[in-house]
Amino acid sequence: MTEPVIYEYSAPGRRAATLPEVDVPLADPLPPSMLREGLDLPEVAEGDLVRHYVRLSQMNYAVDLGMYPLGSCTMKYNPKVNEVAARIPSLAWTHPHQPEYQVQGNLHILHTLQEMLAEIAGMDAVSLQPAAGAQGELTGVLMIRAYHRERGDDRRTVMLIPDSAHGTNPATTTMAGLEAVTLRSDARGNVSLDDLRAHLDDRVAGMMLTNPNTLGLFDERVMEVCRLVHEAGGLMYGDGANMNALLGVAKPGELGFDVMHFNLHKTFSTPHGGGGPGAGPVAAVDALAPYLPGPVVTADECVLDIETGARWQDDWSDEHCIQGNWYSLEMPAKSIGRVKSFYGNFGVLVRAYTYIRMLGExxxxxxxxxxxxxxxxxxxxxxxxxxxxxxxxxxxxxxxxxxxxxxxxxxxxxxxxxxxxxxxxxxxxxxxxxxxxxxxxxxxxxxxxxxxxxxxxxxxxxxxxxxxxxxxxxxxxxxxxxxxxxxxxxxxxxxxxxxxxx
Ligand SMILES: Cc1ncc(COP(=O)(O)O)c(C=O)c1O
Missing domain, CATH: 3.90.1150.10 (Aspartate Aminotransferase, domain 1)
Known part of the structure; x- marks a missing residue:
């Protein structure tokens, strides 16, 4: 059966909603140059409109309906408590243009999330800006490029990428103006060390490695791979799409990676959302942290007056005062710039924060x-x-x-x-x-x-x-x-x- 579409219920003058008479002065009409002759929008009754959207929703498949074993996408159940937290009015209704002093609670959440992700990564700093894993990759490659350029190492333009990698790895490398060179996997699904050695020279900017890789296999010689790339002067990018296999077991920073992204919409149970909004925070070790995109949230210890919200930098003894943090938004010193407006997709970040806090270590x-x-x-x-x-x-x-x-x-x-x-x-x-x-x-x-x-x-x-x-x-x-x-x-x-x- 072909489903009826909403235009077929349309009749001139039908309305899904009625508005009261206007009781305020009308604004000036738009200039004629901005108006269209006619607009062929469906005119439908409220019931038909509701049925249209409910029917569409029922044509869709969701993890809340059944098993969704889409490899590499980690379609895990999204706990509903995440949604409750994201809808708390004081979080949901804040505006990114509000001044810092009005959104200290929001900044506290973002700062804590940065710290938790840095701990999970085994790295030193995190930016929450990127909106997806792929954008996190682009960010990381741009950071690696900026690092080499600042050292005058302009010859390093090659990014090594195993043949099992996700297509976004070579795509983002190319977008960043570097050359993607493919490495072979061996019979056990690991990176071929022979092929790696054959490609290591002073043109190598770095290597992108997904571990466990997209075959679902942990690269048994990952530390050796990192060592060889470092010895050749390259940096290691970790594609963190598969972090669901490593949480609390191994930290990419300790394995030898220098920079990595998380896919919050995979590992930390935020909705995949039909293409957005997502979040792909990037973590980096000290050497690369100054290149992170910003703003990032920083914290300064201070004394806060809990009645007035005033802060004091010096010691202050008063019954209204508590020791706390004052949060600010800052650009890292050599930042590659902004990769997204404001500090990323806030609602998604709140969901991931809730997931991590609910589960704990x-x-x-x-x-x-x-x-x-x-x-x-x-x-x-x-x-x-x-x-x-x-x-x-x-x-x-x-x-x-x-x-x-x-x-x-x-x-x-x-x-x-x-x-x-x-x-x-x-x-x-x-x-x-x-x-x-x-x-x-x-x-x-x-x-x-x-x-x-x-x-x-x-x-x-x-x-x-x-x-x-x-x-x-x-x-x-x-x-x-x-x-x-x-x-x-x-x-x-x-x-x-x-x-x-x-
Ligand atoms: C291994 C791997 N890397 C990167 C990505 C890109 O992540 P995103 O879809 O968040 O852009 C994916 C997505 O499926 C992936 O599986």
């Missing part, structure tokens, strides 16, 4: 342990059903080949689409590029054993269907609002708005 460690246990459990259930290209203990995700023995012509895409009929969001497919027909599965720590068992059962049944009735896979999905899309047409001739049929 022990809770974060437990989340990581659960994520790794769940992935290994599922990997064990599926090991004999789908080929496992790297048969070793995984971290928080793993990759199988989306092919079935005895079912020629079945591809990862068919399996992914058939999973929709079983009520699951498909895993990431065709990434990483180094795995044939890749299906990248990340269950996350928030799924129960029963859910994992049911998912494995669905994957097993699909493999059976592939042998007995391959057409049912080729034609999947059967139950979704839209059937299999022509992806080439969708990419080449995208239809992005509704048009009346003539």
């Amino acid at each position: 022990a809770g974060l460690r437990k989340a990581t342990d659960g994520a790794v246990l769940n992935a290994n459990y599922l990997q064990a259930l599926l090991r004999d059903v789908y080929p496992l290209p790297y048969d070793r203990r995984c971290m928080h995700e793993f990759v199988v080949e989306g092919v079935v023995e005895g079912a020629e012509g079945i591809r990862a895409l068919d399996i992914a689409k058939r999973l929709i009929d079983y009520g699951y969001h498909p895993p990431t497919n065709y990434f990483p590029l180094i795995v044939h027909e890749a299906l990248m599965i990340e269950p996350t720590e928030t799924e129960t054993k029963e859910t994992l068992d049911a998912f494995a059962e669905a994957m097993t049944r699909i493999a059976q269907e592939a042998r007995e009735n391959p057409e049912i896979l080729h034609e999947a999905p059967h139950t979704a609002p839209l059937r299999r899309l022509d992806e080439v047409q969708a990419a080449r001739n995208p239809v992005l708005r509704w048009e009346k049929e003539s």
Whole structure:
């Protein structure tokens, strides 16, 4: 059935809302040059408007509906307490142009979040500005470039990137004006040390490494990789997209990384939000901290009068006074500048802060342990059903080949689409590029054993269907609002708005 669209309910003069008569003087009308002749907006009743949006929301799939094992995206459940905190009126209704003295509470949250992320990273300073992981990468690469340039090391223009990396790594390197050079992975899924050594020279600005990598594997020689790059004068960028596998277990700064980003919308359970707003804070060691984008929040110890809010820099003895911090916004000394307006996406930062405070150190460690246990459990259930290209203990995700023995012509895409009929969001497919027909599965720590068992059962049944009735896979999905899309047409001739049929 084709869903009716809102224009089909439209009739001239219909209204979803009525406003009272204006009882204040009218503002001057807009000049005619700024007005349009006509605007073809739907005119609908309130009920139809509500049904339109509810229907659209029901066509969507969400982690609140079912398992969402989208590898490398960490679609973990978003605790509702995060939302409660973000909606506290004194946080939700502040404006970024308010003066510092009016938003000391907000700045306290941001400063504490900076400190907590620096601790988790094992690094010295954090900027909360970047709005996504990819923007964090661009930020980090620009910082590395600025560091070398300031030392007069202009020859260093090469960024080494393993072949398992996310596409944003070479993309952001190129955007920053550096040259992306690919390194091979070895048979165990680690960076090939031979290939690394062959590429190390005085043109290397640094290396971007995701650890665990996008195969879900911890690079067993990560410290050696960092040492070799440092010996060659390069810096190590850590793509922190997979930090859900490391929280409380290992700190990138202690492994040898110099700068990294976090994806708050993955690791710290803030909503992915259909492309935004997200947050990709960047952490850096002392040598790179001055280059961080700003403003960052700084804290000065002072004495505060809790009745008037006044602050005193010197000792002050009065019953109204407490020892506390005064927070300010500052630009780091050699900052690469702003990469986002103000201090980033505040509401998202509040959600991540709440998540970290609710779990605490022990809770974060437990989340990581659960994520790794769940992935290994599922990997064990599926090991004999789908080929496992790297048969070793995984971290928080793993990759199988989306092919079935005895079912020629079945591809990862068919399996992914058939999973929709079983009520699951498909895993990431065709990434990483180094795995044939890749299906990248990340269950996350928030799924129960029963859910994992049911998912494995669905994957097993699909493999059976592939042998007995391959057409049912080729034609999947059967139950979704839209059937299999022509992806080439969708990419080449995208239809992005509704048009009346003539
Ligand atoms: C390994 C890796 N790096 C970087 C990114 C980019 O992060 P974002 O989507 O927040 O821009 C992703 C996103 O999936 C990723 O998986």
